[in-house]
Amino acid sequence: AQSVTQLGSHVSVSEGALVLLRCNYSSSVPPYLFWYVQYPNQGLQLLLKYTSAATLVKGINGFEAEFKKSETSFHLTKPSAHMSDAAEYFCAVSVSGGSNYKLTFGKGTLLTVNP
Amino acid sequence: DSGVTQTPKHLITATGQRVTLRCSPRSGDLSVYWYQQSLDQGLQFLIQYYNGEERAKGNILERFSAQQFPDLHSELNLSSLELGDSALYFCASSVAQGTGETQYFGPGTRLLVL
Numbered sequence: 001a002q003s004v005t006q007l008g009s010h011v012s013v014s015e016g017a018l019v020l021l022r023c024n025y026s027s028s029v030p031p032y033l034f035w036y037v038q039y040p041n042q043g044l045q046l047l048l049k050y051t052s053a054a055t056l057v058k059g060i061n062g063f064e065a066e067f068k069k070s071e072t073s074f075h076l077t078k079p080s081a082h083m084s085d086a087a088e089y090f091c092a093v094s095v096s097g098g099s100n101y102k103l104t105f106g107k108g109t110l111l112t113v114n115p
Numbered sequence: 116d117s118g119v120t121q122t123p124k125h126l127i128t129a130t131g132q133r134v135t136l137r138c139s140p141r142s143g144d145l146s147v148y149w150y151q152q153s154l155d156q157g158l159q160f161l162i163q164y165y166n167g168e169e170r171a172k173g174n175i176l177e178r179f180s181a182q183q184f185p186d187l188h189s190e191l192n193l194s195s196l197e198l199g200d201s202a203l204y205f206c207a208s209s210v211a212q213g214t215g216e217t218q219y220f221g222p223g224t225r226l227l228v229l
Contacts, residue, residue, distance in 0.1 A: 032215045043117060043205060044220040051215040090158065094215070101212050102148065102160035102173055 002027040002093045006106035014114050019078040021109050023065075023091030026072065033074040034092040034103065035065055044090065050074060061085070086113045118142065119221035121206050127227045133194040136224045140187055140208030146170075147189040148209075148218055149181055153202040164189055165212045196228045 007022040025031055032051050036044040048059025055067045065076045074091060088110045092103040118141035128134055140147050149161040151174075160173035164183035175181075178196075183189040193200060203225050207218040 034217075036220070043119075043222040044207075045117070046217055046219070049215070049217060101146070101209075101216065102163065102171060103150075103158075103207075103218060104160070105158040107157045 002031060002095045002104050004091050004093050004104055004106035006091050006109050008109055009107065010110045012112040012114060013081045015083055016080050019081045021076040021089050023074045023106060024072050025074060025093045027093060027095050029095050032094045033067065035076050036090045036092060038088045081113045083113050086111055117219040117221060119206060119208050119219050121221035121224050123224060125225050128196060129229055130196055130198060132196050136191040136204055138189045138206030138221060141219055144208035144210050146209045146212045147183055148207040149191050150205040151202050152205060170212060198228050201226055201228045
């Protein structure tokens with residue numbers, strides 16, 4: 001069964017600083033990986049997804065993530081944080097095989113951006 | 116705006132009651148997923164429908180059921196409600212069903228059981 005671990009339930013950065021949100025996955029088959037963002041009182045919005053086409057994936061709002069098979073990681077980064085980036089971020093995995101196409105989510109990382 | 120709509124936005128009810136949550140997928144999407152988000156369990160997959168047929172079940176209690184109608188909207192029925200059922204319930208939709216398909220999430224229904 002697949003699983004996702006997000007290291008750090010809360011990350012705090014200063015405005016303009018690098019954002020790094022960590023995600024490690026566990027899967028016996030090649031995974032599809034996703035990052036979603038949830039703003040307060042809103043639903044989840046897709047930031048980016050990895051589907052094996054390229055290991056460096058660029059998403060919306062200046063975010064990107066790199067798939068590293070050897071490290072089973074899919075960390076999310078952004079060079080310069082904005083106040084508007086404050087939200088909760090979820091990493092998710094989906095694997096091929098069978099008929100269940102569910103997303104398995106990590107527990108989320110709450111990003112705080114300080115002025 | 117993802118194009119997925121969910122009603123109602125908020126729901127307050129008492130233990131033992133039954134409620135129905137409604138989801139309308141994005142235009143053209145055939146697959147609907149239901150997820151539950153709670154503080155202790157996080158985001159958990161409940162059930163998936165594709166073009167009217169149930170395709171996969173996750174951690175869905177027997178007191179919960181769902182269906183997808185011919186017009187592709189879906190309903191999640193929660194019965195004999197308990198305090199622990201209080202959570203945010205999300206619906207998501209995708210064009211097809213497949214591992215790499217992007218799931219688009221609705222704004223959620225916040226259920227409070229008193």
